[in-house]
Amino acid sequence: MAISGWHPRYSTGIKIIDEQHQEIFLTLARLKAAVHMGGEGEDIGELLANFERITQLHFSTEEGFLGLHGYPDFEAHVLEHRTAQANLKEITERFASDPDALATTIVGFVHDWLRHHICEGDFKYVQFLKAQGISAT
Ligand SMILES: [Fe+2]
Numbered sequence: 001m002a003i004s005g006w007h008p009r010y011s012t013g014i015k016i017i018d019e020q021h022q023e024i025f026l027t028l029a030r031l032k033a034a035v036h037m038g039g040e041g042e043d044i045g046e047l048l049a050n051f052e053r054i055t056q057l058h059f060s061t062e063e064g065f066l067g068l069h070g071y072p073d074f075e076a077h078v079l080e081h082r083t084a085q086a087n088l089k090e091i092t093e094r095f096a097s098d099p100d101a102l103a104t105t106i107v108g109f110v111h112d113w114l115r116h117h118i119c120e121g122d123f124k125y126v127q128f129l130k131a132q133g134i135s136a137t
């Protein structure tokens with residue numbers, strides 16, 4: 001099944017990580033559709049809460065995996081995750097207090113953040129793991 005916004009270039013080659021990234025993209029696509037429907041479709045607040053939840057689970061998975069394999073930039077990567085979580089929390093709270101003003105900016109923000117998370121942050125650890133001969137596929 002094609003996932004809106006997902007592209008093979010986002011593939012890390014690590015099965016669990018790719019599945020979680022795809023689930024995050026899928027939730028983003030649902031969020032996008034809900035915003036386009038102007039509140040007539042799925043509940044945007046609920047989708048945002050779901051997005052936060054699966055993102056948190058994904059970060060825990062990555063952190064467990066990277067800790068296990070002694071990734072040298074572990075602390076920096078965890079800090080990126082914490083910053084992303086704080087940003088997501090802030091945007092969710094701002095949405096709750098002013099949904100009309102924020103709905104259209106959410107999708108762009110989340111999509112840019114997600115692309116950055118995968119292409120810049122995650123690909124660094126993927127290179128490290130591959131150089132170590134570690135594969136989780
Ligand atoms: Fe990730």
Ligand SMILES: [Fe+2]
Nearest residue numbers: 062117121122
């Ligand atoms: Fe990450």
